[in-house]
Amino acid sequence: MIAIVDQANTALWMFLAFVAATLVITFFSARQSKGASAYFAAGRRITGWQNGLAIAGDYMSAASFLGIAGMIAMNGYDGFLYSVGFLVAYLTVLFLVAEPLRNTGKYTMADVLAFRLSPKPVRAVASVSTLTVSLFYMIAQMVGAGVLVRQLIPGIPYEAAVIGVGVLMVVYVVFGGMLATTWVQIIKAVLLISGSLFLSYLVLQKFNFRLGEFFASLTAISSTGPSGETVTRNFLHPGLIFKNPWDQISLGMALLFGTAGLPHILIRFYTVPDAKTARVSVVWAMLIIGAFYIMTTFFGFGAASLLGPDYVRVNGGTNMAAPELARLLGGEVFFAFISAVAFATILAVVAGLTIGASTSFAHDFFVNVIHHGRESRPGEEVKVARITAFVVGAASMGVAILLGPSVNVAFLVGLAFAVAASANLPVMLASLFWKRFTTGGAVWGLGTGLVSSIGLILVSPDFMKDPIFPLKNPALLSIPLGLLATWLGTVLSKEQPSEERFVELTVRAQTGLGAEKATDH
Amino acid sequence: MKDKISERISKDPEFVSLVRNKAGLIVPATLFFIVYYFALPVGAGWFPELMQKEVWGKVNVAYLFALSQFFMTWGLAFLYVWAAAGWDRQEHRLLRKFGADPKE
Numbered sequence: 001m002i003a004i005v006d007q008a009n010t011a012l013w014m015f016l017a018f019v020a021a022t023l024v025i026t027f028f029s030a031r032q033s034k035g036a037s038a039y040f041a042a043g044r045r046i047t048g049w050q051n052g053l054a055i056a057g058d059y060m061s062a063a064s065f066l067g068i069a070g071m072i073a074m075n076g077y078d079g080f081l082y083s084v085g086f087l088v089a090y091l092t093v094l095f096l097v098a099e100p101l102r103n104t105g106k107y108t109m110a111d112v113l114a115f116r117l118s119p120k121p122v123r124a125v126a127s128v129s130t131l132t133v134s135l136f137y138m139i140a141q142m143v144g145a146g147v148l149v150r151q152l153i154p155g156i157p158y159e160a161a162v163i164g165v166g167v168l169m170v171v172y173v174v175f176g177g178m179l180a181t182t183w184v185q186i187i188k189a190v191l192l193i194s195g196s197l198f199l200s201y202l203v204l205q206k207f208n209f210r211l212g213e214f215f216a217s218l219t220a221i222s223s224t225g226p227s228g229e230t231v232t233r234n235f236l237h238p239g240l241i242f243k244n245p246w247d248q249i250s251l252g253m254a255l256l257f258g259t260a261g262l263p264h265i266l267i268r269f270y271t272v273p274d275a276k277t278a279r280v281s282v283v284w285a286m287l288i289i290g291a292f293y294i295m296t297t298f299f300g301f302g303a304a305s306l307l308g309p310d311y312v313r314v315n316g317g318t319n320m321a322a323p324e325l326a327r328l329l330g331g332e333v334f335f336a337f338i339s340a341v342a343f344a345t346i347l348a349v350v351a352g353l354t355i356g357a358s359t360s361f362a363h364d365f366f367v368n369v370i371h372h373g374r375e376s377r378p379g380e381e382v383k384v385a386r387i388t389a390f391v392v393g394a395a396s397m398g399v400a401i402l403l404g405p406s407v408n409v410a411f412l413v414g415l416a417f418a419v420a421a422s423a424n425l426p427v428m429l430a431s432l433f434w435k436r437f438t439t440g441g442a443v444w445g446l447g448t449g450l451v452s453s454i455g456l457i458l459v460s461p462d463f464m465k466d467p468i469f470p471l472k473n474p475a476l477l478s479i480p481l482g483l484l485a486t487w488l489g490t491v492l493s494k495e496q497p498s499e500e501r502f503v504e505l506t507v508r509a510q511t512g513l514g515a516e517k518a519t520d521h
Numbered sequence: 522m523k524d525k526i527s528e529r530i531s532k533d534p535e536f537v538s539l540v541r542n543k544a545g546l547i548v549p550a551t552l553f554f555i556v557y558y559f560a561l562p563v564g565a566g567w568f569p570e571l572m573q574k575e576v577w578g579k580v581n582v583a584y585l586f587a588l589s590q591f592f593m594t595w596g597l598a599f600l601y602v603w604a605a606a607g608w609d610r611q612e613h614r615l616l617r618k619f620g621a622d623p624k625e
Contacts, residue, residue, distance in 0.1 A: 077565075077583055077584065077587075078565070080584075080587055081561065081562065081565065081587065083587075084558075084561060084587050084590045084591070085558070087590070087591060087594055088554060088558045088590055088593075088594050090594065090598075091550075091551070091554045091594055091597055091598065092551075094598055094601060095547045095550060095551055095601065096547070096551070212577075212578040212579070215578060215579045215580045215584075216578060216579045218579070219579045234573075236573075236579065236580070236581050236583065236584055237569070237572075237573050237581070237583070238564075238565035238566075238569060238572050238573075238583045239565065239566070239569055242565075242566070244566075245562060245563070245565065245566020245567060246566075248562035248565065248566060249559065249562050249563070249566075252558065252559060252561075252562050256555070256558060276605075276609060279601075279602065279605060280602075282598075283598050283599075283602055286594065286595065286598050287595070290591050290594060290595060293591070294588070294591055297588075500528070503527050503528055503531045504527040504528075506527075506531060506540075507526075507527040507530045507531050507536070508527070510536070510539060510540055510543070510612075511530070511536070511539075511612045511615060511616060512612070513526070513527065513530070513616060513621055
């Protein structure tokens, strides 16, 4: 410990304070969590604004905080396009998914599909899709966490950081369930918003709060080009990163339609008492998420203007732009605070992913596929979920350590969104709104969306020198393929869909008749 | 028993009108935000001169268009919440008519 320099110590202490607070919450949640509804859905007693903060905390990952700030700092405007997509996506969630899902499901996305389709095959495939999306996303977060901690707190090796993150997320989920996960996400959202607000304030202060001056400083940013020459660019111009516009469109499709299919976001709607609260919570989340992404203007472009791309490149690289800006403007203590916030950000997201994956395995696969929808012993579902959380945690730690810190894992996040957009969303919408839809359509839709997304990534520029598929994100092609398979699987199957169940599903989705209730204390 | 209630509710004119009201907002609003959102990467990719035009000081069309997406999103969200308050009232009337307590 003595070898670690002072500034690292401040960051470490702030981070330990966050960990201590979250462990206290986990302890109290564990005493409250009795029964499956308490464990998986926090008893459905989370309020609208609480769930809004928790959705924001579940969603805003280190990739959006550090990654987008860094992209804007290095190349300007194109990075800001990410910010836009991450927010607009919530209109899909609000308009099409949140309320019907809350009304018709219990713990998972597959509940909606199993309502009127043959439950075993759709739950099995939906569970595979959920686990795949969650694991991809989680591995990306874990590798990111390891790299980050090494930079933020020198002296802590990559492996130790990965194990630390993994152990904490497993502890939250295994002992505290959804209630603890929710509060970890709420605290993180509050910290992240406070940190970004203060950072934005400091940036604007540098420009005497004159927005015109701030934007004027962005029109001539100088940096060193590839062959050592000085390049001056207008950072408000589009096209400095994305040379092929189709890349942008494909990524946009993945974000816009994938967010509403991300299992760890969807399960948050089961934690509130009813569909109306689910609706209110999405709007709270949109206000918080939108405010955060607008602020990337100040701390992203601010880093470009005040630090400059060259400084960022040699001082920890893209991901360190926001913390380095905090150091410049607010000193070592603020640097430590922003670093601790970044770590809290990762923890909240991986905890959400872990409970999403373990809920789906326990509820969809173990109880409903293997045990025909009945627990053989009371409390078995929760027990299996706890074991799964442990296994998922161990597996993602193992993979993250095997891959090592130098592997580029950013594509895994894009892949998770693409699978969610191509497999989960089409099938969920067909199940809710298409009368003729069948089990065959669901199985083929989920399978094709999943396989085509992964297949296209394997032949994309991230994996091949001469890529067969030219775009970095597969969504532009994999979404139409998923839709086509959903349609073909339906029209080609001989199965007669149950009209009675569809009527029941429609009435329930639209009015909340028979929806799962909040549990009493 | 529950199935029969659903069956009867689904045929009730109030339910038909509720679904029609929801679709009347959700379908056009969804089409609108999809078109509005994808206009941004299309503009950035294929119409750089237009996007680089400076409108307010050094602030160009590209940045203002991106920023407008946030307000478009919030605007549509509030429009939806406002309309949904009406749907909630309709839903309560409907459920009460069939003897189901909407609060339950």
